[in-house]
Amino acid sequence: MHIMEGFLPPLWCLFWYILMIPVVAWGLIQIKRTFEKTPESKALLAVSGAFMFVLSSLKMPSVTGSCSHPCGNGLGAALFGPAATSVLAVIVLLFQAIILAHGGLTTLGANCFSMGIVGPFVAWAVYKAINKTKAGSLVAIFFAAFFGDLLTYVTTAVQLSAAFPIPSFTAAFVKFFAIFAVTQIPLAIAEGILTVVIWDMLKKNKPKLMEKLGALTSKEAEEAQVEALEDDKGSAI
Amino acid sequence: MKTKMYIILLILVAIIVMIPLAMYSGLGEDQGYFGGSDDAGATAIKSTGYTPWFSSMWEPPSGEIQSLLFCVQTAIGTIIIGYFFGYWRAQRKYNIKE
Numbered sequence: 001m002h003i004m005e006g007f008l009p010p011l012w013c014l015f016w017y018i019l020m021i022p023v024v025a026w027g028l029i030q031i032k033r034t035f036e037k038t039p040e041s042k043a044l045l046a047v048s049g050a051f052m053f054v055l056s057s058l059k060m061p062s063v064t065g066s067c068s069h070p071c072g073n074g075l076g077a078a079l080f081g082p083a084a085t086s087v088l089a090v091i092v093l094l095f096q097a098i099i100l101a102h103g104g105l106t107t108l109g110a111n112c113f114s115m116g117i118v119g120p121f122v123a124w125a126v127y128k129a130i131n132k133t134k135a136g137s138l139v140a141i142f143f144a145a146f147f148g149d150l151l152t153y154v155t156t157a158v159q160l161s162a163a164f165p166i167p168s169f170t171a172a173f174v175k176f177f178a179i180f181a182v183t184q185i186p187l188a189i190a191e192g193i194l195t196v197v198i199w200d201m202l203k204k205n206k207p208k209l210m211e212k213l214g215a216l217t218s219k220e221a222e223e224a225q226v227e228a229l230e231d232d233k234g235s236a237i
Numbered sequence: 238m239k240t241k242m243y244i245i246l247l248i249l250v251a252i253i254v255m256i257p258l259a260m261y262s263g264l265g266e267d268q269g270y271f272g273g274s275d276d277a278g279a280t281a282i283k284s285t286g287y288t289p290w291f292s293s294m295w296e297p298p299s300g301e302i303q304s305l306l307f308c309v310q311t312a313i314g315t316i317i318i319g320y321f322f323g324y325w326r327a328q329r330k331y332n333i334k335e
Binding site: 001002003004005006007009010043046047049050051052053054055056057058059060061062063064065066067068095096097098099100101102104106138156160164166175176179180183184186187189190193194196197198200201205206228231232 | 289290
């Protein structure tokens with residue numbers, strides 16, 4: 001989903017920056033508030049950011065024959081909401097733009113808008129919607145991560161076809177959609193599975209904290225605590 | 238979920254990654270396979286006649302250096318995740334109050 005440095009006309013760069021900045025600013029305020037209310041959530045935010053670091057560094061092959069990487073934005077979105085996740089995305093994207101020449105400073109606004117705003121927003125909405133039903137948080141987080149990842153790439157395709165509508169927006173969208181979004185489908189499934197694993201581990205370790213953040217129902221938090229106690233009994237270390 | 242389930246899920250991810258490798262076995266970058274989708278996007282933009290107006294201030298001089306730096310990124314992430322999971326595990330074990 002990285003749009004390379006200089007690959008968007010200056011006006012589009014400015015446009016995406018203008019959309020990105022208020023969300024990231026709001027995210028910073030939200031993070032500060034969350035830390036004041038629940039200081040123990042700092043470690044959880046660090047793990048969410050680290051998860052994004054890991055997943056966005058793994059370029060995996062896809063059935064279309066090209067390689068792409070997951071985003072890892074579903075976890076942070078389900079725990080802390082989309083705005084806070086946009087701050088994490090800025091950190092990851094800055095690291096990649098400056099040190100790896102992957103993505104860019106001029107296209108940071110556009111890249112953050114896809115990976116840090118649209119993806120997490122979709123993931124957050126999907127998580128909240130499914131978690132309310134009886135399906136449980138593991139099903140919810142799978143689909144949240146899946147759609148968060150996929151919509152990140154769909155957004156990139158929209159951004160590029162808006163900037164380069166040659167010969168028309170629709171034709172360009174079909175072309176970029178094939179490059180980005182189709183390749184992404186199996187990787188989004190992989191990201192969903194990986195997020196389920198880390199989510200289950202988090203749930204066993206920090207159920208009360210996740211309940212406080214509104215990411216788990218109190219019933220599921222209690223169940224997770226019981227499950228963790230049983231795990232501890234059987235473990236050697 | 239039990240640890241056994243984690244392993245099954247992680248194997249599933251490994252299979253998802255291996256399927257394309259088996260499908261296009263024997264083909265490589267020279268035949269146009271396994272390139273990055275980001276680069277494919279950049280090529281598609283260039284084919285419309287667009288020339289980038291800005292380029293990265295610094296670029297990793299070779300593929301080796303780039304994979305080194307990608308590994309650094311992965312390492313930073315994994316050490317943070319591993320540190321906290323180990324910390325929480327011990328916290329649980331020794332019943333230190335949250």
